[in-house]
Amino acid sequence: MSKTEKKAAKTATAAAPEGKTAATKVTSAYEAAREKATGAVHSTVSLIEANPLAALLGGIALGAAAGALIPRGEKEKALLAPLGDKLAAAAAAAITAGRDAGLDAVKGTALDKEALRSQVSSLFGDAAKAASAAGVAALAAGREKVSG
Known part of the structure:
Protein backbone atom coordinates (compact mmCIF):
# COMPACT_ATOMS: atom_id res chain seq x y z
CA MET A 1 0.00 0.00 0.00
CA SER A 2 1.39 3.41 -0.99
CA LYS A 3 1.92 6.30 1.38
CA THR A 4 -1.03 8.22 -0.16
CA GLU A 5 -3.33 5.22 0.14
CA LYS A 6 -2.37 4.82 3.80
CA LYS A 7 -3.14 8.50 4.50
CA ALA A 8 -6.48 8.21 2.70
CA ALA A 9 -7.40 5.08 4.67
CA LYS A 10 -6.40 6.76 7.94
CA THR A 11 -8.45 9.88 7.10
CA ALA A 12 -11.47 7.77 6.10
CA THR A 13 -11.23 5.79 9.35
CA ALA A 14 -11.01 9.01 11.38
CA ALA A 15 -13.91 10.61 9.51
CA ALA A 16 -16.24 7.61 9.82
CA PRO A 17 -17.42 8.42 13.38
CA GLU A 18 -17.94 12.07 12.37
CA GLY A 19 -20.06 10.95 9.41
CA LYS A 20 -22.16 8.72 11.65
CA THR A 21 -22.62 11.56 14.14
CA ALA A 22 -23.72 13.95 11.38
CA ALA A 23 -26.14 11.37 9.99
CA THR A 24 -27.55 10.80 13.47
CA LYS A 25 -27.99 14.55 13.97
CA VAL A 26 -29.73 14.95 10.62
CA THR A 27 -32.04 12.01 11.35
CA SER A 28 -32.76 13.39 14.80
CA ALA A 29 -33.56 16.86 13.43
CA TYR A 30 -35.81 15.33 10.76
CA GLU A 31 -37.74 13.31 13.36
CA ALA A 32 -38.14 16.37 15.61
CA ALA A 33 -39.40 18.50 12.72
CA ARG A 34 -41.77 15.74 11.67
CA GLU A 35 -43.19 15.44 15.20
CA LYS A 36 -43.67 19.22 15.42
CA ALA A 37 -45.40 19.32 12.03
CA THR A 38 -47.69 16.45 13.03
CA GLY A 39 -48.48 18.22 16.29
CA ALA A 40 -49.24 21.44 14.43
CA VAL A 41 -51.60 19.61 12.08
CA HIS A 42 -53.43 17.96 14.98
CA SER A 43 -53.61 21.26 16.82
CA THR A 44 -55.01 23.03 13.76
CA VAL A 45 -57.60 20.31 13.16
CA SER A 46 -58.67 20.47 16.81
CA LEU A 47 -58.95 24.25 16.63
CA ILE A 48 -61.06 24.08 13.47
CA GLU A 49 -63.30 21.39 14.98
CA ALA A 50 -63.75 23.47 18.13
CA ASN A 51 -64.36 26.76 16.27
CA PRO A 52 -65.62 26.06 12.74
CA LEU A 53 -67.21 29.50 12.39
CA ALA A 54 -63.95 31.24 13.30
CA ALA A 55 -62.10 29.05 10.79
CA LEU A 56 -64.65 29.92 8.10
CA LEU A 57 -64.40 33.64 8.82
CA GLY A 58 -60.61 33.43 8.83
CA GLY A 59 -60.67 31.66 5.47
CA ILE A 60 -63.00 34.28 4.02
CA ALA A 61 -60.78 37.09 5.33
CA LEU A 62 -57.69 35.41 3.91
CA GLY A 63 -59.39 34.97 0.53
CA ALA A 64 -60.53 38.59 0.50
CA ALA A 65 -57.02 39.78 1.35
CA ALA A 66 -55.51 37.63 -1.40
CA GLY A 67 -58.10 38.88 -3.88
CA ALA A 68 -57.36 42.49 -2.95
CA LEU A 69 -53.61 42.02 -3.42
CA ILE A 70 -53.78 40.33 -6.83
CA PRO A 71 -53.81 43.00 -9.55
CA ARG A 72 -56.64 43.02 -12.10
Whole structure:
Protein backbone atom coordinates (compact mmCIF):
# COMPACT_ATOMS: atom_id res chain seq x y z
CA MET A 1 0.00 0.00 0.00
CA SER A 2 1.39 3.41 -0.99
CA LYS A 3 1.92 6.30 1.38
CA THR A 4 -1.03 8.22 -0.16
CA GLU A 5 -3.33 5.22 0.14
CA LYS A 6 -2.37 4.82 3.80
CA LYS A 7 -3.14 8.50 4.50
CA ALA A 8 -6.48 8.21 2.70
CA ALA A 9 -7.40 5.08 4.67
CA LYS A 10 -6.40 6.76 7.94
CA THR A 11 -8.45 9.88 7.10
CA ALA A 12 -11.47 7.77 6.10
CA THR A 13 -11.23 5.79 9.35
CA ALA A 14 -11.01 9.01 11.38
CA ALA A 15 -13.91 10.61 9.51
CA ALA A 16 -16.24 7.61 9.82
CA PRO A 17 -17.42 8.42 13.38
CA GLU A 18 -17.94 12.07 12.37
CA GLY A 19 -20.06 10.95 9.41
CA LYS A 20 -22.16 8.72 11.65
CA THR A 21 -22.62 11.56 14.14
CA ALA A 22 -23.72 13.95 11.38
CA ALA A 23 -26.14 11.37 9.99
CA THR A 24 -27.55 10.80 13.47
CA LYS A 25 -27.99 14.55 13.97
CA VAL A 26 -29.73 14.95 10.62
CA THR A 27 -32.04 12.01 11.35
CA SER A 28 -32.76 13.39 14.80
CA ALA A 29 -33.56 16.86 13.43
CA TYR A 30 -35.81 15.33 10.76
CA GLU A 31 -37.74 13.31 13.36
CA ALA A 32 -38.14 16.37 15.61
CA ALA A 33 -39.40 18.50 12.72
CA ARG A 34 -41.77 15.74 11.67
CA GLU A 35 -43.19 15.44 15.20
CA LYS A 36 -43.67 19.22 15.42
CA ALA A 37 -45.40 19.32 12.03
CA THR A 38 -47.69 16.45 13.03
CA GLY A 39 -48.48 18.22 16.29
CA ALA A 40 -49.24 21.44 14.43
CA VAL A 41 -51.60 19.61 12.08
CA HIS A 42 -53.43 17.96 14.98
CA SER A 43 -53.61 21.26 16.82
CA THR A 44 -55.01 23.03 13.76
CA VAL A 45 -57.60 20.31 13.16
CA SER A 46 -58.67 20.47 16.81
CA LEU A 47 -58.95 24.25 16.63
CA ILE A 48 -61.06 24.08 13.47
CA GLU A 49 -63.30 21.39 14.98
CA ALA A 50 -63.75 23.47 18.13
CA ASN A 51 -64.36 26.76 16.27
CA PRO A 52 -65.62 26.06 12.74
CA LEU A 53 -67.21 29.50 12.39
CA ALA A 54 -63.95 31.24 13.30
CA ALA A 55 -62.10 29.05 10.79
CA LEU A 56 -64.65 29.92 8.10
CA LEU A 57 -64.40 33.64 8.82
CA GLY A 58 -60.61 33.43 8.83
CA GLY A 59 -60.67 31.66 5.47
CA ILE A 60 -63.00 34.28 4.02
CA ALA A 61 -60.78 37.09 5.33
CA LEU A 62 -57.69 35.41 3.91
CA GLY A 63 -59.39 34.97 0.53
CA ALA A 64 -60.53 38.59 0.50
CA ALA A 65 -57.02 39.78 1.35
CA ALA A 66 -55.51 37.63 -1.40
CA GLY A 67 -58.10 38.88 -3.88
CA ALA A 68 -57.36 42.49 -2.95
CA LEU A 69 -53.61 42.02 -3.42
CA ILE A 70 -53.78 40.33 -6.83
CA PRO A 71 -53.81 43.00 -9.55
CA ARG A 72 -56.64 43.02 -12.10
CA GLY A 73 -56.13 43.59 -15.80
CA GLU A 74 -58.16 46.06 -17.86
CA LYS A 75 -59.92 43.31 -19.80
CA GLU A 76 -60.84 41.55 -16.57
CA LYS A 77 -62.25 44.78 -15.17
CA ALA A 78 -64.33 45.39 -18.29
CA LEU A 79 -65.68 41.84 -18.37
CA LEU A 80 -66.42 41.54 -14.66
CA ALA A 81 -67.86 45.01 -13.93
CA PRO A 82 -71.46 44.08 -14.87
CA LEU A 83 -71.19 40.85 -12.89
CA GLY A 84 -69.84 42.77 -9.89
CA ASP A 85 -72.78 45.17 -9.98
CA LYS A 86 -75.22 42.27 -10.22
CA LEU A 87 -73.53 40.42 -7.35
CA ALA A 88 -73.49 43.55 -5.18
CA ALA A 89 -77.23 44.02 -5.73
CA ALA A 90 -77.83 40.33 -4.97
CA ALA A 91 -75.75 40.54 -1.80
CA ALA A 92 -77.64 43.62 -0.61
CA ALA A 93 -80.96 41.87 -1.26
CA ALA A 94 -79.73 38.74 0.51
CA ILE A 95 -78.62 40.73 3.55
CA THR A 96 -81.92 42.56 3.76
CA ALA A 97 -83.95 39.37 3.33
CA GLY A 98 -81.78 37.53 5.85
CA ARG A 99 -82.06 40.30 8.41
CA ASP A 100 -85.83 40.51 7.99
CA ALA A 101 -86.29 36.74 8.18
CA GLY A 102 -84.03 36.56 11.24
CA LEU A 103 -85.96 39.32 13.01
CA ASP A 104 -89.27 37.62 12.18
CA ALA A 105 -87.99 34.30 13.50
CA VAL A 106 -86.75 35.91 16.74
CA LYS A 107 -89.98 37.84 17.42
CA GLY A 108 -92.16 36.11 19.96
CA THR A 109 -89.34 34.00 21.35
CA ALA A 110 -88.07 34.37 24.87
CA LEU A 111 -84.91 36.35 24.14
CA ASP A 112 -85.07 38.83 27.03
CA LYS A 113 -82.44 39.01 29.77
CA GLU A 114 -84.24 36.85 32.36
CA ALA A 115 -85.26 34.20 29.84
CA LEU A 116 -81.67 33.95 28.65
CA ARG A 117 -80.51 33.20 32.15
CA SER A 118 -83.17 30.57 32.79
CA GLN A 119 -83.45 28.92 29.36
CA VAL A 120 -79.97 28.72 27.84
CA SER A 121 -80.64 25.50 25.98
CA SER A 122 -83.88 26.87 24.52
CA LEU A 123 -82.02 29.97 23.36
CA PHE A 124 -79.54 27.98 21.33
CA GLY A 125 -82.38 26.17 19.58
CA ASP A 126 -84.20 29.43 18.78
CA ALA A 127 -81.02 31.12 17.56
CA ALA A 128 -80.18 28.16 15.33
CA LYS A 129 -83.68 28.25 13.83
CA ALA A 130 -83.39 32.01 13.25
CA ALA A 131 -79.98 31.65 11.62
CA SER A 132 -81.23 28.82 9.46
CA ALA A 133 -84.28 30.80 8.35
CA ALA A 134 -82.10 33.85 7.64
CA GLY A 135 -79.64 31.78 5.64
CA VAL A 136 -82.35 30.13 3.58
CA ALA A 137 -84.04 33.46 2.91
CA ALA A 138 -80.75 35.14 2.02
CA LEU A 139 -79.83 32.33 -0.35
CA ALA A 140 -83.22 32.43 -2.01
CA ALA A 141 -83.10 36.22 -2.39
CA GLY A 142 -79.56 36.08 -3.74
CA ARG A 143 -80.45 33.42 -6.29
CA GLU A 144 -83.54 35.36 -7.33
CA LYS A 145 -81.57 38.58 -7.76
CA VAL A 146 -78.75 36.89 -9.70
CA SER A 147 -81.05 34.94 -12.00
CA GLY A 148 -83.56 37.76 -12.43
